[in-house]
Amino acid sequence: MLIGEVARRSGVSARMLRYYDSLGLVRPTGRTVGGYREYSPEDIRRIFHVEGLRALGLSLNQIGRALDDVGFTPSALVGDLIRKTEERLNREQELLERLRMVDAxxxxxxxxxxxxxxxxxxxxxxxxxxxxxxxxxxxxxxxxxxxxxxxxxxxxxxxxxxxxxxxxxxxxxxxxxxxxxxxxxxxxxxxxxxxxxxxxxxxxxxxxxxxxxxxxxxDATVRRHAALALGARGVTRAVPELVGTVVEGPNDIEAAELLGTLALDPKWADRIMRALVDELTAHTTDSAVRIRLTQALAEMPGTIALDTLEQLARDDDRAVALLASALVETLEERPDDELWRRW
Structure with a gap:
């Protein structure tokens, strides 16, 4: 089959076929009397093999080696092609994302x-x-x-x-x-x-x-950040996690202040007080936790925490008792302002 007919049937241009010949990649088996290239069925099968491997991204040198080296194993080469293709796709994905951001x-x-x-x-x-x-x-x-x-x-x-x-x-x-x-x-x-x-x-x-x-x-840190943000927005769903933050820390002072603000709502004041008292009952031997809870009680509005603090002033833990006593004195000396009168 002459080169023109091969080009029409294979879809590979005559110019590319001549280039393959010059590289020794696909050399026609014979020549006509007039010197024209003449391709055998085996030559045409090799052309299709070349085109198939090109479609996978192999270079012409790699294709020549793959077709002519009987000891050639494709696994390493295919693995390398996969890696390079993934890198190219990642670059194109990054470009696509950039274009979308510019468009946005x-x-x-x-x-x-x-x-x-x-x-x-x-x-x-x-x-x-x-x-x-x-x-x-x-x-x-x-x-x-x-x-x-x-x-x-x-x-x-x-x-x-x-x-x-x-x-x-x-x-x-x-x-x-x-x-x-x-x-x-x-x-x-x-x-x-x-x-x-x-x-x-x-x-x-x-x-x-x-x-x-x-x-x-x-994750406790995620929950804590969420609760602090919600508490600042007045969302009472955050109360249990805020109480937990007082118990565990860090951010216990911020959590206590937010609980005090949320407790300005009478519907939530008793719930928050009960939650703090329950934690005191549950942590009878952990001095650090009891101190944090005692400090949180001082953030409650008005005098709703006064009775509890007076009890804590007699606590077996001296550090807790001293802190509670000082807070009781502070509450009893609090001026009769608007917040005090609400309670």
């Missing part, structure tokens, strides 16, 4: 596009200082997509950069909650903790709902 910003001109690209490059830097600078750089009236900042929050391990990202995210507007919430499904507890810190600084019902869901997280 709805830029009106190339200056805005360039600013967003500059931010993306900065956030991808190995230098924490460079990443922080990229976040805090003047925005030049360019709207940075909240989704971009939320994505960076999930992966940022440097505390200073993470703080800058949360600051920028809280001011960016847009809907970042959905992207942050996706991080709550991560098996990496550090990612979930970052999500909590970011959600705590975002307003709105969606953030509150996400924080409430996080009260059921397996």
């Amino acid at each position: 910003a709805e830029p009106f001109g190339w200056q805005e596009v360039l600013r967003i690209i500059e931010l993306l490059h900065g956030l991808g830097s190995h230098s924490a200082a460079r990443r922080q600078q990229a976040v805090l750089a003047p925005a030049e009236d360019v709207s940075v997509p909240a989704e971009l900042l939320a994505e960076a929050v999930l992966t940022e391990s440097d505390p200073n950069v993470a703080g800058a990202l949360r600051w920028a995210l809280a001011r960016a507007g847009g809907d970042a909650v959905a992207r942050l919430v996706s991080g709550m499904g991560s098996a990496d507890v550090d990612v979930r903790r970052r999500v909590m810190l970011a959600l705590a600084e975002l307003p709105g019902d969606a953030a509150t709902a996400a924080l409430t869901d996080a009260l059921g997280d397996a």
